[in-house]
Amino acid sequence: MEFLPNTLSKKLWVFVTTTIIITIGFSFLLSHYFYEKIYVENVRRGLLEEGTKLSTEYEGGPLSSELIEKVEWYNTKNESEVFIVSNPRELSACLPFEIDYDSIIAPEERDQLLNGQSVEKMGYEERFDRDVMAVIVPLIDSNRLEGIIYLYVPLAKISELTNDFSLIGLVVGVLFVILAVYVGTIFVKKMTKPLEIMKQAAEKVTAGDYSARVPVFSKDEIGQLGTAFNLMSVSIQKEDERKKEFLEDVSHELRTPISYVKGYSEALKAGLAKTSQDQERYLALIHREAKRMERLVGDLLDLSRLDAEDFRLEMCPLPLAQLVEDCLEKYRPSLQQKGLLLNTELDPDIIVNADEGRIEQVIQNIVDNAINYTERGRITVLLSKHEKGCILSIKDTGIGIPREDIQRVTQRFFRVNKARTRSDGGTGLGLAISNKLIKLHGGELEIKSNLGKGTCISIILPVI
Numbered sequence: 001m002e003f004l005p006n007t008l009s010k011k012l013w014v015f016v017t018t019t020i021i022i023t024i025g026f027s028f029l030l031s032h033y034f035y036e037k038i039y040v041e042n043v044r045r046g047l048l049e050e051g052t053k054l055s056t057e058y059e060g061g062p063l064s065s066e067l068i069e070k071v072e073w074y075n076t077k078n079e080s081e082v083f084i085v086s087n088p089r090e091l092s093a094c095l096p097f098e099i100d101y102d103s104i105i106a107p108e109e110r111d112q113l114l115n116g117q118s119v120e121k122m123g124y125e126e127r128f129d130r131d132v133m134a135v136i137v138p139l140i141d142s143n144r145l146e147g148i149i150y151l152y153v154p155l156a157k158i159s160e161l162t163n164d165f166s167l168i169g170l171v172v173g174v175l176f177v178i179l180a181v182y183v184g185t186i187f188v189k190k191m192t193k194p195l196e197i198m199k200q201a202a203e204k205v206t207a208g209d210y211s212a213r214v215p216v217f218s219k220d221e222i223g224q225l226g227t228a229f230n231l232m233s234v235s236i237q238k239e240d241e242r243k244k245e246f247l248e249d250v251s252h253e254l255r256t257p258i259s260y261v262k263g264y265s266e267a268l269k270a271g272l273a274k275t276s277q278d279q280e281r282y283l284a285l286i287h288r289e290a291k292r293m294e295r296l297v298g299d300l301l302d303l304s305r306l307d308a309e310d311f312r313l314e315m316c317p318l319p320l321a322q323l324v325e326d327c328l329e330k331y332r333p334s335l336q337q338k339g340l341l342l343n344t345e346l347d348p349d350i351i352v353n354a355d356e357g358r359i360e361q362v363i364q365n366i367v368d369n370a371i372n373y374t375e376r377g378r379i380t381v382l383l384s385k386h387e388k389g390c391i392l393s394i395k396d397t398g399i400g401i402p403r404e405d406i407q408r409v410t411q412r413f414f415r416v417n418k419a420r421t422r423s424d425g426g427t428g429l430g431l432a433i434s435n436k437l438i439k440l441h442g443g444e445l446e447i448k449s450n451l452g453k454g455t456c457i458s459i460i461l462p463v464i
Contacts, residue, residue: 012188020180040155043133044120047080047151051118051137054082054149060141062086071149080153084139086146105136113138114145122155131155194222198229210237254296257289299429302361306436313355313440317464320390321346321383323356327363328381334371341378350383350390351464358437365430366394366457373455374398388444389462396456401449409447410435 054074057067063086071084109119119136134152138145197214204212210233216226264282273279305311324346335342352359370379377397384391401409410431431445438445442462449455 012191013184016180016184016188040122040133043153043155044122044135047133047135047153048118048120048137050078050080050082051135051149051151054084055137055139058139058147061146063139063147080151083150085148085150109136110145113148114140114143116140191222193217194226198226201229201233205233205236210240250296250300254293257292260289261286261293296429299433302433303429303436306433306440311440313358315353315355318352318354318356318359319348320350320352320354320359320392320461321348323360324363324381324383324392327360328367330364331367331371335379338371338374339376340371340374343378343380344382346381346383347385347390350385352390352461353464354441354461355437359441362434362437362459363392363394365434366459369430369457370394370396370398370455377454385463386460388460390460392459392461394457395454397454400451400453400455401447402451403449406447406449410445 054071057070063084068084071082075082105113105119112119113136116138118138121134121136122131132152132154134150137149137151139147139149194214194217201212201214212233213230214226216223216230264286267273268279268282273282325344328342328344331342367379374396375398379397380393380395382391382393382395435445438459438461444460446458446460447455448458
C-alpha cells in the first residue's frame with residue numbers, strides 16, 4: 001500500500017475526495033437511469049396509448065377518408081407526429097426523413113402486426129440529431145392488414161431536460177464544493193489535531209520527558225487513546241522515579257559499608273593498628289560491613305527474581321506450626337542476649353501449601369525486625385485459624401511505627417529510623433520482599449502498630 005499518503009490527514013482528504021467523485025459518478029449514472037426508465041418509458045407508453053385510442057375509430061374495411069381526416073386533424077393538435085396509411089410503404093412520402101421499408105417493418109414485425117400486436121421502435125435519426133421513438137399500431141379486418149397508424153416523436157436529450165436547472169445546478173455545485181472543502185478542512189483538523197498532539201507528546205516521552213500529557217477532547221476512541229496515553233505516561237514517570245530512587249538508595253546503602261571497608265583496610269595497610277586487639281577490631285568491622293553488602297546484594301537479587309514473570313515457588317504441603325518453631329529456635333541466643341521473652345501459641349493442625357524456604361525467609365525478616373526494634377519486653381507469636389485460612393501474628397513491644405508510615409514500610413529501602421537500621425545492618429528491603437512473597441502465595445500481609453507500644457505483623461495464608 002505504498003501508493004497511499006503517509007499522513008492521516010492526507011488519507012482523510014483522499015477518502016473525502018474519493019467519496020465526492022463516487023457520489024458525482026453515482027448521480028450521473030442515476031440521471032441516465034431515470035432518463036431511460038422514466039422519461040423514455042413515459043414517451044413509449046404515451047405513444048402506445050394514443051395509437052390504441054386512435055385505432056378504436058377504425059370500424060373495418062378499407063380506410064375511410066373520414067378516419068384519415070380525423071387522424072390528420074389529431075396530428076395538428078398533438079405534440080407527436082401521427083400518420084395513417086393503408087400501405088406501410090406510403091410512409092416514405094409522409095415522413096420528413098429517409099426510411100427503408102425493410103428496416104421500418106421487418107418480416108417478423110409484419111407477422112406481429114398481422115396478429116394485432118403493436119410494434120415499438122427506437123433509433124437514432126441523423127436529421128433530428130437525436131433518438132426517435134416510434135409506435136406502429138395495426139388496423140386489422142378479417143385477418144387482413146388494412147392499414148397502420150404510425151406515431152413517432154424525437155426524444156429530448158438529457159441536457160435539454162435539465163436545461164432549466166443547469167444554472168441552478170452549477171451554482172449549487174460550486175457552493176457544495178466550497179462547503180465540502182470548508183467542512184472537510186475542519187473535520188480533518190479536528191480528527192488529526194489530538195493525534196498530532198499525541199505524536200509530539202510521544203516524542204517527548206521517547207526523549208525522556210515523562211511529564212508529557214495530552215488534553216482529552218472527546219470520549220470517543222481518540223479520547224480513550226489520549227486517556228490511555230496519559231495513564232501510560234504517569235506509570236512510566238512513576239516507574240522512572242522509583243528506578244532513580246532505587247539506584248540512589250542502593251548507592252547510598254553501599255557507600256557506607258564500602259567507606260568502612262576501604263577506611264579500615266587502608267588503616268591496616270598503613271600499620272595504624274599497633275596492637276593485635278586493634279587489628280582484630282578492624283577486621284571485625286570490615287567483616288561486618290562485608291556481610292552487610294552481601295545481605296544487600298542478596299536482597300536485591302531476591303527482589304529481581306520476584307519481579308521476573310518466570311519466578312516460580314516450590315509449593316508443597318507444609319505443617320506451619322513446626323516451621324515456625326524451627327525458625328524461632330535459631331533466635332533463642334539473640335532473645336536471651338537482649339533479655340526478651342518469647343511467647344508462642346501455635347495450632348499444630350494447620351497445613352498450608354507453600355514454599356518452605358520462602359515462608360521461612362518471611363518469618364525471619366519479621367522476627368529480625370521485632371528483635372532489632374525491641375529493647376525490653378516480649379515477642380509473641382500466634383498461629384490460629386482464620387476465615388481466609390490461617391493467620392500467623394508476630395507481635396513485639398518495641399518502639400512502634402508512626403501511623404503515617406505504616407503504609408510505606410513495605411516499600412523498598414523505606415525506614416522509619418534510618419540511622420538505627422544502618423547500625424544493625426538492615427537493608428530496608430526485608431518487608432518489601434516479605435510482602436511480595438506472601439502475595440505470591442495468595443495471602444496478605446497486615447501491619448498494625450502504636451508508636452512507643454509495639455508492632456504486630458500478621459501473615460494470612462490459605463490452608464489445605
